[in-house]
Amino acid sequence: MIYNKGYNDFKNFIVAEDKFDARYLGKCETIMALGNGYMGIRSSMEERYVGEVRDTFVSGTFNKFHDNEVTELPNVADVTGMIIYIDNEKLNLTESKIIDYERTLNLRTGELTRKFTYECINGNRIQMVFNRFVSIIDKHVIGQKITIIPEIKDVEINIQSGINGQVTNFGVQHFAEGEKRLYDNKFLQMMETTTQSKIDFAVNTVHKFSISGKEYEPVSHVYMDRRKIGKDYNLSVKKDDKLCIEKISNIYTSRDKENEGLDIDGLKKVSYEKIKESYTKGYDSLIETSMNGWKAIWDKNDIIIKSQDDFDQLAIRFAIYHLVIMTPAHDNRMSIAAKGLTGEGYKGHTFWDTEVFILPYFIYSNPKIARSLLEYRYNTLPGAHKKAKANGYEGAMFPWESAWLEDGEVTPVWGGADIITGKSTKIWSGFIEQHISADVAFATWQYYQITDDDDFMNRYGYELFMDTAKFWSSRLEYNEQTKEYNIKDVIGPDEYKEHVNNNAFTNYMAYWNIKTAIYYYDKLKEDSPSIYNRLNEKLKLDKVYRLWKNKVDKIYLPKPNKDLIIPQDDEYLKKKIIDLTKYKNQKNVGEIFRDYNLEQVNQIQVSKQADIMALFYLLEDLFGKEIKTANYNYYEPKTLHDSSLSLSTHCVLANDLGDNHKAYNLFSCASRIDLGENMTTSDHGIHAASIGGIWQCVVNGFGGVRMLGGNLRIEPNLPDNWSEVKFPIYWHQDRLMITVTKYKLEIENLSKDNKQIVFINKGKEHILKNKICLNIN
Template identity: 55%
Template sequence: MKYDLGTGEEKNWIVAESSFSSSLLGKAEAVMSLGNGYMGLRSAAEEPYVGEVRNLFVAGTFNKSDAQEVSELPNAADVTRMNIFIDGERLDASVRTEDYVRALNLKTAELIRSFIWTTSAGKQVALKFRRFVSLDNLHVIAMKMELEALSDNVDVSVESGVNAQVSNSGAQHFFEGEKRIYDKKYVEMVTRTVESKIDFMFHTVHHVTLAGVELNQPFMRMDRRLIMLSYQGTLMKGQKFSLEKLTTVHTSRDKEFKGMTLQEMRDCALSSLKQCAAEGYEKLFARHARAWEQRVWKLYQLNIESQDDFDILAARFALYHLTAMTPAHDERMGIAAKGLSGEGYQGHSFWDTEMFILPFFIYSNPEVARSLLIYRYLGLEGARKKARSNGYEGAMYPWEAAWPSDGEMAQEWGRVDIVTGKQTKIWTGFIEQHITADVAFAVWQYYMVTADQAFMDDYGYEIILDTARFWTSRLEWDEVSGQYCINDVIGPDEYKEHVDNNAFTNYFAHFNIQLAMEYYSNLKESDSDVFHRLNELLDLEHAMEAWMKCIDKIYLPQPGEGLVIPQDDTYLTKRIIDLTKYKNQTHVNTIFEDYSLEQLSDIQVSKQTDLMILFYWLEDRFTNDVKIANYNYYEPKTIHDSSLSLSTHAILANDLGDRSLAYRLFRQACEIDLGPEMKSSDLGMHTASIGGIWQVIVMGFAGIRMLHGELRINPELPEHWNKLEFMINWQGQRLELEITADQLVVKATEQVPVKLDVYGKEYCFDDVLTVSLTEARGED
């Protein structure tokens, strides 16, 4: 992978590979994936290779391939493959290739690939491929291919179309469907998912020229789940073969199709394709690039002046993928743990969204944050279903969520146990329950930052109150200690299963209940309409009695010897081993080559440290001495096998004054996908880590935090950063910030009064605030 190929205006905008290996396909397929939130397209090459993964996902189109399987995003028809032959020889970029470059331009969200290929007979041809998934028209995939005969005359044959002979790792999600070709030009394939009965409509058109002359009489081939058109001819030396391919993708789940018949949907989709065909690749691309400029780069205005160019490239890479993977167009859909870039985790949403991705949208694009939280509100149906099935009250959010009403979607069986050779049971869907409080916390954070009262009245209060009802039914009274406990859970550290009193879970459950009590009192006193509606729905008066009974008796693990807080009841009693080998690993999960998960339960080793996440989000509940003591105790025992881990540790390291370690961990977080490990992204992007990159920059280095509804900014930039610029939204107003080593400048764009805290000193302003950080820190 190369990150320094961009020059001029493209400097620090290009993610590229400068050589091609057919045995290392997944890295570029994932990190260069294209998307617009409606759909995501994995960036497999046009020509096919053994081991490739060709994925096209449309957000929210979940389906079960079989009654025994969990619902997952189905791999839709492949529209990018082309069978390319030169003098009858299939194109293979892994041999006899020169000047190979495949590059994703983050600024324009266009994938470009070019190289010179030599046939086995010694003839040279130059090829260039371009591709984008439109942010302007969410249904459009556009491709362009140019082939030039460099040294000799050559015969060219290119076959392209719609190939529905695809699956999810062997699982078939679609019926055969219908196939049409209109006017020997417009290709149509309509398929339907086998269980959820969602109709997919694919329409494709080609515009092909040979030496400037249009080829409009293709050979047409139909097979099972396949429609292909072939174009061929002879190129004289110096002549070019050009193929433009435009594809539209629609489904019956699209909002604009509500109430339409299938035929009406097909007609609309075909009409949309014809409009695109009238414009062509270049005009469509210009509108797409303009959409990225206006909706992303100008909106977020993130800039880093660093002595290391990788830093700004990584930041832009994060913003690119946060945009590509987020279904901002539809509140019925959440963000998948791999975005729309791979089959990993079946397209399900986890706590990754609320704790690692949502903060970016809360501060940078509240409208999208609101949509993602409405998805969780719609998910109350599934959460209540899960609570009832487990014998609890209220709303118990699924560990893995798909369509909001579905409930729990976690798989039950996973990897093979290295010791027993048997398949390991996955307990997360049963007992990793902190996600319920995580969702409530995210609602509260959104409200505090945005002051969106309408959201709370319509959605937010109900989530917080009903999740609190779950926790009171989940608590277990311990007669010996005289406290309420939460037993048999998994915390964020998933290497510790079936633990009692996981600190993260207990503190967040306590927070959830405490927040519900506060909102109960506020609503009863100040908003009788909302209170009566929710009281009738949730029996709040009875719930309040239960909350008052338990709130002061919930067991919250406290600092003990050396100020260390026990992660759970037994963690500190486990044996300690030398973890150097795993701390220095080049890829995750190497510890499973030596230990089973059951054995890890008896060792002081963490996938990620619960306490660090707790200190980050509930920072005001712990003293600095306690944070330092626990960081020093748990960090050496954390092997960061979770992609969520590094960003949190980086933020805490920066908070605690270790700026060099903070940057080193930030760099490692960036390199989960952008680093040299060529297998790390095979299953798709690490979306939580992508959100974590932004958090380290803004919440960590810039020191942006919301505490008790107040804004705090305590900047501590890496030593090699000269300037950091970005924007946030604070309670309805856009703030533009510029931070250097010794100065903070904040501009209130709408000149609405703002109050904020900088290193313990309160500032009030309504235009531009300039603060000397040297003075604010009390430095000489």
């Protein structure tokens, strides 16, 4: 991987590889993926290779293959693939002499480029350039352009290209084949319908040819096969002439809001008319429009880091790029998958990753999108109610893994192999990892405190709070011996500890959830009787409120012991301690499972990821620095960071505690999970939560921006090798630009509305009206 290819306007905007290696196809398929939130496409090459994963996903189009499996995002028909013959020699980079190979993703423009010189068996040399984009403006459009120049002698070229529905999700075919058709001897169309959810897809593609700038119509014929339609083109190209092939495609579904109510014939017609429009515009016009869209995104959201290592600047831009392309901002019936739209890992499901690790970026950078993501959770309340009822509880028990609105829990039951028993390991998260209900409530509160969006709270937010608190009050178990309420048999954020009692994170978050619901109940009853009456009638709040008041102060909250250590759960501190050096220095996550099975890991003081640390991060004002330091020093050496969610949390806390060097190292490790030199970490898709975590390291960590108790606090602490960071945020609907150097903190209100903003720095309140500059030291 090459990280320093860009220069001038593209400096630190280019991700590149300079060598083709068929062993590591998944790396660039994922990190160079293209998308726009509506759809995402892995950047597989046009020609096919063993081991490639050709994935195209459309947000929110879940399907269930069989009753004994869970719903997942289906892999849509591929439009990017081509078979190319040059003088009867099939293009295959594993078998040919390749000169000056390079593939780049331009984060600034959203264009993927691959170029090389290909030496044929007959001695001819062929220059080849492949360009591709997914439009950030027209969410349905995919563009490709292939340029071929023979350098030594004339060539005969054969190209087979079209729509290939012979793709699967790890072998599962989610589509029933529909009509295939060629229009006007030019436009190819294939219809397909998901087998269980009955979503119709229309996939269209068209090719345009030119030689040395003049349009050219090659000899061609159409071919059809099972789940496949394409055209076979034959061309003659003279030495030094430039053959240009444009392939423009689109994807439409009956799930699209604008297509609701259309029957399959209507969908055919709409998508066909649109492909004709795109064909007329052509690749260059379409990508120019998309580039302008990307320019607007970067003008608004770019973060500038002046570092001794340019990789840091590239890393934050890489994070912002992927946050944009993974997020279905167009539809509040959809959320962000744990692998975004870049791979089949986790089946396209949504976890707590969205609310805790990704949502803060949108709250501070694009509150409208943040609101849409929270509205998704509101829209899934029927599924949360269904799960609660099935487990004998009340209220909103949000699924650990969520997909379509009414699905409820979609976590698979069985996972990888147990090295001791040889059987599949049971996945307990869908049954007993329950803190997500409080996580959703926390995200709702965080959004409201930062945006001041009363309309959201009136429509959705208060209800989310009350419904989740209603769940927790039904979930609490009374301990007659201690006269306290416990939460037994759960998994906390540390998934290496199953079936634990009184996980500190879960208990504290449940306590906070109920306490905050009580506050809002009192507030609504006093100030907003119409909202109160509506929710009271819907949720029977008066009855639930009495339970909250009776139970909340009796919830067991683990307290620091004599060494100031808060027990992660009732048994963690009693478990065996082993030397974890081997696993702390591992090259790949999960190497501990080469020596132990999960049952054995459960009996060791070892953590997968931040647990107590996550509690300190979310509810940081409940704990003093001395307690945080003691627990960080105890738990971090026992944490393997086998979850990509872990590094960013530890980074921010290390920075808070004054360990500048460790914080920066953790940021660097988080930045390299996908973007770094390890060529296999991203095979199943991007680590979406870690991508959001990178932004949090920069803005919430080194930039020092936090919301504490509804107040804005800005307490920056730059790494030693950074001289400046500059980033935008929104606070109460005003747009602020924050610049931090070693010596000063400068904040400018770009909204120019003369509204006073109060913020805290070094424990002192300051008032920002237009611009303020404070000395840091």
